[in-house]
Amino acid sequence: MRYNSTKVPKTERITKLVEDLYAKMPEIESARARLLTESFQQTEGKPLLMRKALSFAHILKNIPIIIRENELIVGSSTIAPRGCQTFPEFSYDWLEAEFETVATREADPFYIADHTKKELKEANAYWKGRTTSELATEYMAPETKLAMEHNIFTPGNYFYNGVGHVTVQYEKVLAIGYEGIMKEAGAELLKCKPGDGDYATRKTFLEAVIISCQAVIDYAGRYAELAEKEAAGCMDAARRVELLQIASNCRNVPAKGATTFYEACQSFWFVQQLLQVESSGHSISPGRFDQYMYPYYKKDLENGTLTREFAQELIDCIWVKLNDLNKVRDADSAKGFAGYSLFQNLIVGGQDEAGRDVTNDLSFMCIDASAHVFLPMPSLSIRVWNGTPHELLVRAAELTRTGIGLPAYYNDEVIIPSLMSMGLSLEDARTYNIIGCVEPQKAGKTNGWHDAAFFNMCRPLELVFSSGVDKGVQLGPKTKAVEEMTSFEEFFDAYKEQMEYFIELLVNADNAIDQAHADRAPLPYLASMVDDCIARGKTCEQGGCVYNFTGPQGFGIANVADSLYTVKTLVFDEKKVSMAELKKALLFNYGKEINSLVVSQVAGNLANEMTKAGQIPTPEVLARASEAVIKEAVTAEDRKRFDEILAMIEEIPKFGNDIEEVDSFAREVAYTYTKPMLRYKNPRGGQYQAGLYPVSANVPLGAQTGATPDGRLAGVPVADGVSPSAGKDVNGPTAAANSVATLDHGIASNGTLFNQKFHPSALSGAAGLDNFVNLIRAYFDRKGSHVQFNVVSRETLLDAQAHPENYKHLVVRVAGYSALFTTLSKSLQDDIIRRTEQGF
């Protein structure tokens, strides 16, 4: 056998570590913001990259450190468990505005002490006019900002935060340590000639890299000292030995190459932790952990210095640490990313550069670690191809059966060619890993900007009905009035025109933000671990990487497909509903609730008319007038007709039921987003590539979307990922999977996301697991790219909603990641419950 898959039991230590980690609400701390600001105030006038490196060093030298009880792997960014630091260099306004509410808000609350608020306010003041967010706003075209105000898309992620979304060369740090990397940078430095055109930037960059690496070595040194100090005062002999071992590890790594598996674990951790101190970018993804850690494990096992039991405990410890890192987001983003998730994606299995299967002991142990700690991080993924051992998939299915929502399954046979179509070499494509939710990339060579924006594909559809007018503003192109359209093709063309217009603005927004990061937030520490930064003398943000992409994701595909199919069928083919009727039904939310979305459209139009007539549309006048208009506009007869229309829509076949005509239609609809994206380039010279996945933003962004022709009412969540609309797939999991597989996953090279939900009963017994694995295999045979599962009963979820106190550890898969169910907002909980339960 190529591997040993025997399970190793969880230790008492892991149980205690998890309990301690979740003992109280996470807290915001001010140390990083204070130290960063202090450093920047002292380095005015120096080159920016140098200032970045010096501030990083200043932070690492002075930030409080702690070794938590029972820890074997050390390195904590905050004193409070699951605490977070702040990053005012990207943006800070939103946090100050939420100082009084952040502890009590619905999604991802954080405790913040009064003295912390004061300290942060002082530090933040320095950053006024200096943030990436402010510069990005300067760079954007006016129409782009308008489109954002109208919620067509939101690039919020990188607009307010660091970029992250990267997998670095962990294997390099493990092998040669930062001393080795500093030596490389030093050698490059020697090559810099005073007469070189790029002498100034290259030299500064390399020096910044060296300072950053040294800062990390010194930081580990602080931990070594602390461990020695604690050991000296430790009464427990066993713990004293552990602390001395920790000290010895931190003396050696990450300065030097790791000599043991334990050192490799510690070295890995410092890399993982400190990337998240340098920048607030999330989705710092460990990637192929089972691969780069394996040589150390194998060597120690063979020379008898490591037991499988201890190796498993160390891996479990890392899994706990991955949940110790945290990040505070603004209230809206917190809803979109709900569950305190940092999307640290770790993937097992797959192929090597020569196309051979690489499953090893650690692949199994990683899956078992997730079962042991039973926490959302890491976002565990598994690569599936024809050569994947059945046993590995069964082990993965066992984990899925627990209801943790992990792992996510990825199809090599789609992703490898898809990456090659984007210019990756065969070897690089074969060794891909996943970033964040579902985004494939080649580790250590890529700045993928994978989570660049959420694009709401339903909003341009709304604009087709209003010839581009939104809330009284001519937002999109003035396409032909729908009532005058004579064919479905005309309608579809108008949709494409709206889409293309806004896709260009989305590109404008992302490129503005991209440039702002290059100008104000280049990251020298990150650059030390991504090719070809050192050789090129540039950071990732400045175009130092081998592969550069921008990957904004579209969502609502099922809604748009079902909507267009409805328009085609009811209005043009069968002529059962006139376009005027449908338009009115949509504007007034099918005669159902007149919510703020409906009112804002009516009021916008009214305001226009009043202004034209020389009147001043004050809010009070407008509110009264709108109410009157709505009252008058929708008669009892209208309501009856709207109900008839809804009943007709209900009868129309929907995406997700394995109906070829409808599914092929959805495929064409997806192209309206994925294809125009390929026309654009980013400031780093890289290509745009579309993703089709929404994280959990389908809920908050659905709240910004008016009624759609698929019968979806205003404000209701839109469909998640490439999954069918909630509750619309009624033919079971194979039918839904076949429909989803009909989409072109290859062209959405930034990733697609398909959620399925099962009762645990579907996976019962050995036969249940086999069938489950074979379901995945067959879906992947049909070129599906990704699938993930919620295995939990509806009753359980309802009970958890009613009695959250009994379900503190209930983990569900939300969309690309797992979260604790009880920490999600009510509306997101409802959405998860509503998603069709498949099978039986």
Add this chain to the structure above:
Amino acid sequence: MAETDLKTKGRIFDIQRYSIHDGTGIRTIVFLKGCVLRCRWCCNPESQSYDVETLVVQGKPKIIGRDVTVEEVMEIVEKDRGYYRRSGGGLTLSGGESLCQPTFAKALLKEAKERGINTAMESMGCASYEVVDEILEYLDTYLMDIKHTNPNKHKEFTGKSNELMLENARKIAASGKTKLVIRVPVIPTFNDTPEEIADIARFADKLPGVEKIHLLPYHRLGQDKYEGLGRPYLMGEALPPENDHMLMLKKVVENVSDLVCQIGG
């Protein structure tokens, strides 16, 4: 296959994809309408009458029963061919009693076999052996219900005596044409004592070639449908057997026979 066979019509009341409890692997179950028995515990009461019926589901009337051709059914069966291939699954006929529509059942199974799709049928074998025999060559697995060995009790609870079915079981096993698996619905008040289960196990064990027996615990999921059809539910308050009881019965089977016993399908 001849065009006429593809056009063979039959009456079904449902097609269920991704079925994983009736035969090996991932299967598509076609439920044929009409049954010779009237088992009190039947969880598909809408399957019993051959007539098209109206079932009230959550306050809304739903028409049960539609006439379809072999071709139409196969179009749906084909959709999951990739899942059958990966899992060793295929087509399962269920009901009702498929043998009530022998021409249609045979045409479906034959068509599936010719297309290389694995076939199974859930049936009590309640038809003349000539009818059964016609089908066997197109059937990979016969999932045969044996509910009781006592003719009187069988008649009391299902409306028919069991001699024909037991005789057919012997003949099917002797024919060697299909893999025969015996399934026993374990019904409180009817056959859930160790003695009754042991009798069935002994009977099954004597059938040549039979290796497996499935004990299917009674469930009440069909109860609402009786109400929806305006019929009384005769099982009253009978509770599904406890897990421990099922495990005990499994032991009984293993003690009195060489059969491999599994709880559930």
